[in-house]
Amino acid sequence: MRVNWSNFTPSNFENFCAAILEESGFKNIVWHGAGGGDRGRDLTASKQVAHLSSLIENARWIVQCRRYLAKPPTKSEIHDWLVACNEHKPDYCLLIVTNTLTSDTKDWLSQEQAQFKFKIFVWEERDILRELARHRRALAPRFAEVYWAGSPVEFYQVKQGEYSFFCNEFEEVGFVTFNCYSEAEAREKIGDFIDFLRANDPFVE
Incomplete structure (x- = not known):
């Protein structure tokens, strides 16, 4: 599947990411508006994590959505976002990007994890495309431009x-x-x- 990400405005892409999260079982999804979000937050959400059948955690997530048309985010950009996330004391942080991080950035991010109490996740383009395939029936009527790019x-x-x-x-x-x-x-x-x-x-x- 091929997607022309330039069909999205930054705000539309954030709403699109919120729809994917909703289809993936996230709850209480809040979009923090245009203009770069609120201190590292484009979206906030919660999702239940069952550690044991009788022990269920309602984990707090912060999500940053970045529609990169050329180069992927740099280490400096990711670091600044993580520092901003830290102010909100989440359980998990998710960075969604429309391209692929370099191997060097991925190695650096694995080391950076030790500096933060929250768990860091990244969705790259291939992860977004996987979710598009899984949830096509629900997403296609709302985001036709994704499935009909070009x-x-x-x-x-x-x-x-x-x-x-x-x-x-x-x-x-x-x-x-x-x-x-x-x-x-x-x-x-x-x-x-x-x-x-x-x-x-x-x-x-």
Whole structure:
């Protein structure tokens, strides 16, 4: 699956992240508004953690959502965010980014964890795409721009009488070829096949 993150404004991306958290079981989700959030907080939320069947913790989360179109966040940017999070005394902090941290930054972040009492998590682009696939049925009506980035269906002729396609809405459909007498017939068959995939929701766990 491919997503054009430039389709989002920063505020829309934060609301989009809140929707993913909601579908992932988080409760009491609060968006702290445009303009960079409130001292490191774009979102706050809670989620129950069952340590034992009779011992359930209602953990507090702080979430920072960053729609990076070019370079990933630097160590300095992440450090400043962690220091800001520390003021709120959360149990967990989650950084959501639309690209991938460098290996050096990941190694540094593992060492940085020892300086903070809260647990640090990062969702990179591949993690966001995984959640998009899991929760497609719930998220697609609300965030159509994610599943329809660019041309929704790339249609092309393999050779005479054979047609194939790529549909950005789905994470993986394999290689599908339709044997047809004409392009019009191929488009009709491909349209029916995509409708079948949507109706059967094959990628929701």
